[in-house]
Amino acid sequence: MKFIAKIAVAAAALAMLASPAMAEKVVKWKLAETWPSTLTPLASPPANLAKMVKEMSGGTFIIKVEGKEKHKAPLGILDMVKGGQYQMGHSGSYYWKGKDISTIFFTTIPFGMTTAEQYAWFYYDDGMKYMQQVYDKFKVLNFPGGNTGVQMGGWFKKEINSLDDLKGLKMRIPGLAGEVFAKLGVNVTNIPAGELYTSLDRGTIDALEWVGPGMDIKMGFHKIAPYYYTGWHEPASEMQFLINKRAFEKLSAEHKAILLTAMKAAAADMYYENFAASANAWEKMKTDFPNIKVKTFPLPVLKAMKKATDELLDSYAAKDPQFKEILESERRFMKKARQWTIISDYKYIQTSMEVE
Numbered sequence: 001m002k003f004i005a006k007i008a009v010a011a012a013a014l015a016m017l018a019s020p021a022m023a024e025k026v027v028k029w030k031l032a033e034t035w036p037s038t039l040t041p042l043a044s045p046p047a048n049l050a051k052m053v054k055e056m057s058g059g060t061f062i063i064k065v066e067g068k069e070k071h072k073a074p075l076g077i078l079d080m081v082k083g084g085q086y087q088m089g090h091s092g093s094y095y096w097k098g099k100d101i102s103t104i105f106f107t108t109i110p111f112g113m114t115t116a117e118q119y120a121w122f123y124y125d126d127g128m129k130y131m132q133q134v135y136d137k138f139k140v141l142n143f144p145g146g147n148t149g150v151q152m153g154g155w156f157k158k159e160i161n162s163l164d165d166l167k168g169l170k171m172r173i174p175g176l177a178g179e180v181f182a183k184l185g186v187n188v189t190n191i192p193a194g195e196l197y198t199s200l201d202r203g204t205i206d207a208l209e210w211v212g213p214g215m216d217i218k219m220g221f222h223k224i225a226p227y228y229y230t231g232w233h234e235p236a237s238e239m240q241f242l243i244n245k246r247a248f249e250k251l252s253a254e255h256k257a258i259l260l261t262a263m264k265a266a267a268a269d270m271y272y273e274n275f276a277a278s279a280n281a282w283e284k285m286k287t288d289f290p291n292i293k294v295k296t297f298p299l300p301v302l303k304a305m306k307k308a309t310d311e312l313l314d315s316y317a318a319k320d321p322q323f324k325e326i327l328e329s330e331r332r333f334m335k336k337a338r339q340w341t342i343i344s345d346y347k348y349i350q351t352s353m354e355v356e
């Protein structure tokens with residue numbers, strides 16, 4: 001007994017000695033996200049990442065997530081991670097197209113790859129290689145941070161029957177798709193998220209795009225615009241995790257492995273979460289507002305959109321060799337991947353619908 005008691009005392013003393021030493025080893029990081037911290041599913045990957053990293057590291061690696069409501073710089077994430085005010089960020093790569101046009105490839109491009117095709121390009125082809133190359137100039141590492149899947153083409157108050165119906169149409173549609181629509185005569189505007197509903201309701205704008213049913217339902221657009229167009233412009237919008245390169249290099253091998261694994265898991269989970277949210281929201285929208293009509297843009301309109309997209313992409317490629325190289329890689333991989341998608345998912349869905 002005496003011997004055991006002695007061991008217990010020794011162990012307790014050791015634990016007391018060990019705990020301050022352990023405490024010094026706790027790594028504390030901060031992550032700034034573009035979204036309000038309550039805006040799921042976009043805000044889910046950072047929250048899940050922080051939880052996983054803490055649990056997997058036994059509390060030796062803590063990531064504090066700060067939403068837009070705290071740092072007030074939703075479009076300053078890349079600069080803040082680059083400058084080291086935050087070790088990590090969560091945002092969308094295409095927000096940085098003004099800094100480098102090649103950043104758009106790591107979110108989505110109009111008529112581009114689906115989620116499965118794009119993840120295959122990221123992880124098992126050249127996607128990740130190019131992603132790190134583009135972000136290297138900012139001394140930042142970039143990783144996939146969650147996908148929305150196909151985004152809807154948006155809510156329209158009037159039906160689009162021809163290219164003429166696009167002329168003078170006032171629409172909120174950002175990014176490269178906005179440039180495409182501008183080429184087709186649309187009066188493209190950018191309006192803060194909080195003012196979108198009122199702008200559409202009052203006729204300040206005639207149409208807008210947001211995400212898909214899961215996120216759109218919270219905005220209420222389905223109550224005031226009856227035409228819901230199918231997607232073309234954001235077939236697989238990927239969010240991004242940004243990491244300050246110097247901060248990452250200082251991590252232990254264990255913490256690096258934990259962080260990389262948790263980012264991949266948190267990113268994948270956002271896709272599942274958003275898929276479920278959209279399926280549930282669409283069921284509710286259809287029931288509560290049976291007047292909603294799902295439409296696909298007429299073929300001549302889609303062909304004009306595709307032509308304008310290719311012209312824009314080729315014009316950027318002519319000015320920027322890196323953009324050209326990545327565009328060629330995307331086009332090469334997509335051509336191959338699409339053949340497989342057609343004889344697998346596409347044909348399966350077609351066949352199962354025929355026997356309904």
Ligand code: CA
Binds near residue numbers: 151209210211234
């Ligand atoms: Ca969108």
